[in-house]
Amino acid sequence: EIVLTQSPGTLSLSPGERATLSCRASQSVSSRYLGWYQQKPGQAPRLLIYGASSRATGIPDRFSGSGSGTEFTLTISRLEPEDFAVYYCQQYGSSPLTFGGGTKVEIK
Amino acid sequence: EVQLVESGGGLVQPGGSLRLSCAVSGFSFDNFAMSWVRQAPGKGLEWVSALSAGGGTTYYADSVKGRFTISRDNSKNTLYLQMNSLRAEDTALYYCAKDSQGRVGAINGKGFTYWGQGTLVTVSS
Secondary structure (H helix, E strand, O other): OOOEEEEOOEEEEOOOOOEEEEEEEEEEEOHHHEEEEEEOOOOOOEEEEEOOOEEOOOOOOOEEEEEEEEEEEEEEOOOOHHHOOEEEEEEOOOOOOEEOOOEEEEEO | OOEEEEEOOEEEOOOOOEEEEEEEEOOOHHHOOEEEEEEOOOOOEEEEEEEOOOOOOEEEOOOOOOOEEEEEEOOOOEEEEEEOOOOHHHOEEEEEEEEOOOOOOOOOOOOEEEEOOOEEEEEOO
16 A cells, blocks of 8 residues: 655645645655645545646646655645645555545645 | 535444445546545545446455445446445545546546535444
């Protein structure tokens, strides 16, 4: 099983600041199978990034993904008020599919 | 418009059973793999099970293997999760999610492109 470890657990930032979220895998993950999701309170998760760096339909370009192997990063270039949420990485290339534990981006 | 609507959740005693349903519309259901993902109160996401587009290949998390069964009725555009021998640790909001391809691990996969709003399962005496 591929274990995904996200850090930090919580990120306290102000609107307009840059957010950098990390996702580390216990073994190499093909970039084509690494995704990022956003979840707001009371809502279902929403796909942001697939294939490590491709934005899903309708996702603003302030969201970007990068990385390969065991180290992946989600960057939000300038935080908007609606970006404060919990973010999860996921590997979907092999069973069992796994999610990271999440990073909460909160308003400082 | 793509829609996924879960139902069937509720309160059940430990050791009991429950069957969840996910009715979908707005896309060709029989072309896509589907998954169940759960979220315990205040916790993160946990993938539970997946099923290929044709229903021939199933995948399970170790935590539910042997107790849960995923299935689909492509004529009814509905995904199911039969949950037996339920435990307190199965208490969670259960989401169904649409894959971008017909099977897990397919080239050009994009992860879970659409999600339902979830149905709550509470296992308690």
